[in-house]
Amino acid sequence: MLLRGLTWLVVFQLLGTLLSVLLLPQLPGPILGMLLLLFFLMLRGRVGEPLAEASTNLLRYLPLMLVPPATAVMLHVDLIAREIWAIAGALVGSVLLSMALTGWLMQRLIERQARRRGEP
Amino acid sequence: MSLDWQAAWQALVGHPLFGFALTLCAYQLSLALYEKTRWVVLQPVLLSIILVIASLWALGIGFDEYRASSELLTLLLGPTTVALAVPLYLNLRRIRQLFWPVLLTLVCGGVAATVFGVGLGWMLGAEEGVLRSMAAKSATTPIAMLVTEQIGGIAALAAVFVMVTGVLGGIFGPELLRLLGVTHPAAVGMALGINAHAVGTSRALGEGEECGAFSALAMSLTGACIALFLPLAAALIS
Numbered sequence: 001m002l003l004r005g006l007t008w009l010v011v012f013q014l015l016g017t018l019l020s021v022l023l024l025p026q027l028p029g030p031i032l033g034m035l036l037l038l039f040f041l042m043l044r045g046r047v048g049e050p051l052a053e054a055s056t057n058l059l060r061y062l063p064l065m066l067v068p069p070a071t072a073v074m075l076h077v078d079l080i081a082r083e084i085w086a087i088a089g090a091l092v093g094s095v096l097l098s099m100a101l102t103g104w105l106m107q108r109l110i111e112r113q114a115r116r117r118g119e120p
Numbered sequence: 121m122s123l124d125w126q127a128a129w130q131a132l133v134g135h136p137l138f139g140f141a142l143t144l145c146a147y148q149l150s151l152a153l154y155e156k157t158r159w160v161v162l163q164p165v166l167l168s169i170i171l172v173i174a175s176l177w178a179l180g181i182g183f184d185e186y187r188a189s190s191e192l193l194t195l196l197l198g199p200t201t202v203a204l205a206v207p208l209y210l211n212l213r214r215i216r217q218l219f220w221p222v223l224l225t226l227v228c229g230g231v232a233a234t235v236f237g238v239g240l241g242w243m244l245g246a247e248e249g250v251l252r253s254m255a256a257k258s259a260t261t262p263i264a265m266l267v268t269e270q271i272g273g274i275a276a277l278a279a280v281f282v283m284v285t286g287v288l289g290g291i292f293g294p295e296l297l298r299l300l301g302v303t304h305p306a307a308v309g310m311a312l313g314i315n316a317h318a319v320g321t322s323r324a325l326g327e328g329e330e331c332g333a334f335s336a337l338a339m340s341l342t343g344a345c346i347a348l349f350l351p352l353a354a355a356l357i358s
Contacts, residue, residue, distance in 0.1 A: 058200040067168045090238075096288075
């Protein structure tokens with residue numbers, strides 16, 4: 001089961017890579033693979049057991065897989081040290097601002113929808 | 121009898137699975153520490169990266185050597201990114217009721233997080249490589265890394281930005297939203313999922329099931345939108 005689901009995922013990734021090279025060089029292969037799989041699932045209307053099992057298992061270990069590529073920051077320590085204040089300011093400022101904006105907006109929109117549904 | 125320590129050490133460090141083993145050990149240690157303390161700052165991934173970097177420095181191993189011997193993990197990252205379509209599909213089926221509020225908030229939130237991040241960085245004088253690595257920070261890490269590479273930033277830097285953003289959002293988000301009077305579970309969930317990805321979603325799950333569901337939804341939709349539109353927007357601008 002796990003292997004069958006994994007086969008689907010790898011095939012979709014390779015399809016995505018083909019599509020990326022042939023038609024859409026702006027989008028990376030795995031991302032096109034993800035979108036292709038999404039369309040496939042929408043057409044099919046359900047997630048099969050093998051695919052569900054493989055994706056659940058792989059996604060559980062996603063954090064672990066991210067460690068090696070992210071460790072490449074060690075090559076950019078100088079850059080980070082040089083820009084630390086700009087980086088810290090931008091990260092802290094933007095997450096607080098957009099968090100406040102999105103929460104507030106969603107709350108307003110939900111209240112509006114509820115009001116509209118309340119008065120026919 | 122004299123043991124050839126030098127050769128043994130070389131065989132160990134030069135083994136094709138050395139990086140794999142080092143990553144696994146660092147991850148297990150980080151998980152154990154996180155389980156024990158439950159301290160948000162000690163996110164297992166961030167801690168593992170720090171542990172791996174510290175070990176490599178201490179042992180005098182270069183990043184290229186480490187990358188070669190940890191390739192087993194990196195190879196699986198592609199199929200796992202494709203697998204993100206499954207939760208995305210399941211989440212999409214769930215939003216029918218609040219379709220327009222979700223869509224509008226998603227678009228505004230995604231654009232705001234990107235524009236605020238890049239804009240603040242630019243005002244504070246960050247250089248271009250940093251700005252390009254900042255743009256995708258609202259996507260989940262695997263997507264952010266791919267997109268960042270596509271638009272000419274540094275993928276590893278983007279990964280760290282995403283993780284730090286998640287931790288910041290997870291720590292300050294719930295309190296900030298309470299202060300602003302955002303109380304609807306769907307609104308709290310959306311805000312946490314768009315801005316703080318997985319850390320935000322685990323905080324949202326703590327606030328309740330509906331909140332967690334919307335956070336997971338927002339996280340996967342934001343990732344997909346950024347994956348799709350940011351490279352296209354970048355191609356148009358430059």
